[in-house]
Amino acid sequence: MSKPAQPVAVWHLEGRFLSLLVKDGKPKYMRLMTADGEYCIKLAKELRASVSATLVPGAWIQVWGEKKSGYKGYKTDATKLKAFRISTVAPGQAEPPLPVKAERPASATILVCQKSDCLKRGGKAVCHALEAALRDRNLTDQVTLRGTGCMKQCKAGPHVVFMPEKTRYSRVAARDVAALVDEQFPRDPQN
Known part of the structure; x- marks a missing residue:
């Protein structure tokens, strides 16, 4: 029995840039001081090359990213933050945070891992279920279904990512697909 699929949450923080943490000669992590710690x-x-060239310690910045919980090798309540956008701001003049669930543009994409481990774990059935779910909801002209290479989490496959929000699901089974599509593409109550 597969574990339920876990989405990736989008987050936003504002605070002072403290420093970069370098690994193998490249900046991989940053330290940020916020009102919460x-x-x-x-x-x-x-982001790695631009951050090292533009940020100075003590600068006020805004950071947007993804939050994932329950990684193998970590405690189950451990949370991992990954930044995908950084901008410098003056204190108190921050842009509004990105919405957690932005309005979907006219064209969206669903990425499905097509490497052997994900396919062995039911990836082909997930693709067929996604095609059927999109067809049943008349979304085939608005949503592109695309196979990808390895998403680097082979033991938790099959993987599905809804773009442009980058909402990621792991251990997806074909029986889960209808609920995921309904969650990502809510039906219009007027129809």
Whole structure:
């Protein structure tokens, strides 16, 4: 029996940049002091070069990212933060946070891992169930279903990611697909 799929939550923080933590000669994490305390945040690969060149200790910044819980090797209540956007701001002049569930644009994409471990764990059935669910809800013209390479979490496959929000689900079974599609693409009550 598979575990229920766990979505990735989007978060937003504002505070003072403290320092970068370097691993193998590259910045991989940043320390941020907020009103709630200090955070250690992993940097997305796209951010690593620009952050080291632009941020100075003590600068006020806003950070947006993903929060994941219950990683293997960590306590089950452990939370991991990963930044995907950083901007400098003056204190008290922060932009409003990104909405947790933004309005979906006219075209969305669902990514499904197509590597062998995910396929062995039911990835092909998940793809077929996604195709059927999109067809049943008349979403085939608004949503693109795309297979991807490895998402680096092979033992928790199959993996499905709803874009552009980057909502990630692990251990997805074909029987879970209808509920996931309903959650991501709520039906219009007027129809």
